Amino acid sequence: MTKVLIVDDAAFIRSHLKLLLESNGFEVVGEAENGKEALGKIQELRPDIVTLDITMPEMDGIECMLEINKMDYSPVVIMISALGQELAVQKAIMNGAKGFIVKPYKSEAVIKNLNKFRI
Template identity: 50%
Template sequence: MARILIVDDARFMRITLTNILRKADHEIVGEAENGLEAIQLFRELNPDLVTMDITMPEMNGLDAVKEIRREFNDAKIIMCSAMGQQKMVVDAIEAGAKDFIVKPFDESQVIDSVSRVLR
């Protein structure tokens, strides 16, 4: 069981991920709506894993990944992106994300990605 922080500006997406991850026996320790909140919550909660949306207000996921990885070199972050954002996915991996999952979420893909990153 991992302690997971979910970051997405869409409440519906956070709920969807929460349901998928809880079914797989993971604990959701926090939720953030943008990159700034994500960084703050990461510092407070020190989760085992973060799911990070790319496109968000105030601070996007790429900048948040860079900032979190600067402070916490071993942070495990999975980017979440809509289809057609391959360039952003590449940028995310270069920024330090460990994997990415595509929206709309496929339950088995989410679980596989989380298991792979936590290994």
């Protein structure tokens, strides 16, 4: 089963994504409120996919993406953010994100994007 780590500072988004992903056959192995917390959980939990918000306290999604690139273990990263501007999308993709989903998202769009990387 494909393991997913959900990273978002909004608890209701984490909760909704967890229900959505689990009901579609993904295993949510953990959640994080910011990029700093996510880095530790990536090392510990070794998820296959990380959903990563861009705007978060302590460490944002782009900074987190740069740190993930330095790790010996590198999961697939899908950005999920309200920042739908072209610049944010380009920056995320240039730094290694494999996909970008704009909030508010449609459940089908999330599943379609993550299914591309299902193990």
